[in-house]
Amino acid sequence: MLRTDSELWLIIQNFNINCFSSEILGAIENVIQDIVTSLARNKAPVLNLVNRSDWGNIQFKDSVGLQMISHYTTRKIKSDCPKSALKFALMLKILSVIYKMVQNNTYATKRDIYYSDTLLFGSQSVVDNIVNDISCMLKIPRRSLHILSTTKGCIAGNLSYTEEDGIKVNCTCSATAVVVPSNVQGIRNVITDAKFILIVEKDATFQRLLDDDFCNKLSPCIMITGKGVPDLNTRLLVRKLWDTCHIPIFTLMDADPHGIEIMCIYKYGSVSMSFEAHHLTVPAIRWLGLLPSDIERLNIRKDALIPLTKQDQNKLASMQKRPYMACQPMWKKEMEIMAASKMKAEIQALTSLSSDYLSRVYLPSKLQFGGWI
Incomplete structure (x- = not known):
């Protein structure tokens, strides 16, 4: 038959x-x-668990990101303790x-x-x-x-695929986005003419670009947001699209330590999930904006900036010592600019230049003239 x-x-x-x-x-x-x-x-029975928060159990490889070493240390969970x-x-x-x-x-x-x-x-x-x-x-x-995992991420743009149960999904840019599927592993028949993927940190910025029809104005593209720190499904989808489409992936984050941290999770992974690095990280991701150097270059008004808190400064100093910064000198330079200025900026700071500056000027010029690092 x-x-x-x-x-x-x-x-x-x-x-x-x-x-x-x-x-x-x-x-x-x-x-x-x-x-x-x-x-x-x-x-007394004992369970041996890897200490997932220990940087001593982590090694960095620029082709993978943060991954767990084979000779990791463990901690004992004792039944009689x-x-x-x-x-x-x-x-x-x-x-x-x-x-x-x-x-x-x-x-x-x-x-x-x-x-x-x-x-x-x-x-x-x-x-x-x-x-x-x-x-x-x-x-x-x-x-x-x-x-x-409960999915919180959204996707929009020039993309269609079939879910595991046979439902066809069309993410064509419109007033609403599509929720990232709960079973990314099961999607197939991925079709796109997109020229690049843009990962947006915040949902508010994502929705604004959606309203401005950004996915179609410059060139066909795919937009994804994890609405802050990305959930597992959003990270899996970014990796699947990279494996399937092999098109450039850029990030649009706030120019603050938290935004840089989120970008690093997409690119290099996290310590706690380093045992799954091969399925989650995309080291090819590039930092498009908002760069700390953009703040001075664009002459963004001082009242649109926010002073770094002591916690921000500590996080920034800690991140500058991470192993992957050795192969990202331009990133380190941007972080030094932020540390010296003691100021941070949200993407919304660009509205101080004009209400549609982000979609009309900033992103098109960055993408056309290679303004990423």
């Missing part, structure tokens, strides 16, 4: 999913087996939830897990951290554990 390409694709996907599901179940069973073995020997017994129990609880979902091919968000027993977990952040610890411990991507 002849089958369509879609049917064949689904058969292959189901086969791969079944094989990987067995691998996940086996990994969890190994953890439980170690616990049972310890109990049988009258020993008052300080860690609760976390030990919560990890087993979430492992059991994951095991059942993989068995039944069902899914839940981290928020679903938290609200299944709020008194037990205490806070959403506890669930978030444990899920990431489990993912790192099992060496299995979080999205493969049948735990979905």
Whole structure:
């Protein structure tokens, strides 16, 4: 019997999913087996977790970003220690939830897990951290554990694709954007004529560019916003578009330490998620604006600027020492300009020049004359 390409694709996907599901179940069973073995020997069970916040477990490679080293240090979560017994129990609880979902091919968000027993977990952040610890411990991507992330990012522009369930999505620029899919891994048939991708830090700026029809005025492009610090799905989508389209990717951030930090997450990744760097980072990303040097170059009014707080200054000094700054001398120079001026600026500061300066002058001139670093 002849089958369509879609049917064949689904058969292959189901086969791969079944094989990987067995691998996940086996990994969890190994953890439980170690616990049972310890109990049988009258020993208190222990879980060994990578210290995901330790820069000593991180190495920098300019082709990947921040990635976890193979000889990482671990910390012990002991079942008989008052300080860690609760976390030990919560990890087993979430492992059991994951095991059942993989068995039944069902899914839940981290928020679903938290609200299944709020008194037990205490806070959403506890669930978030444990899920990431489990993912790192099992060496299995979080999205493969049948735990979905709540998506907050949006995308618009010259792009269409098919979601895993066969729904076709058209992101053609209009008054509203499309929410980043919850299963980025499952999208296929990506089609675009875009010449570049623009990552916008803030939703307000993203919406303003959308209203100005920026995606079509200069040249076809794709715009993405993570609405601040990007969620996992937004980062996965940026990486997928880079792997699929191989077109330039630029960032438009506030000229402040927080904006630079967000840009570095897209480009080089974060310490806490360094174990998934190969799936999340895009080292080819370039910094388009707002550059600290633009503030003086464009003669932006002083009353449109904001003084750096002590916390800003400390973050800036810390970031200048990060390993990836050694291969980004221009970035370091921009950060030195900010540190010397002790001032920061939001993208909205450009409206002091004119209400549509960003879309009419700033971005077109930057893109046409190579004003990125």
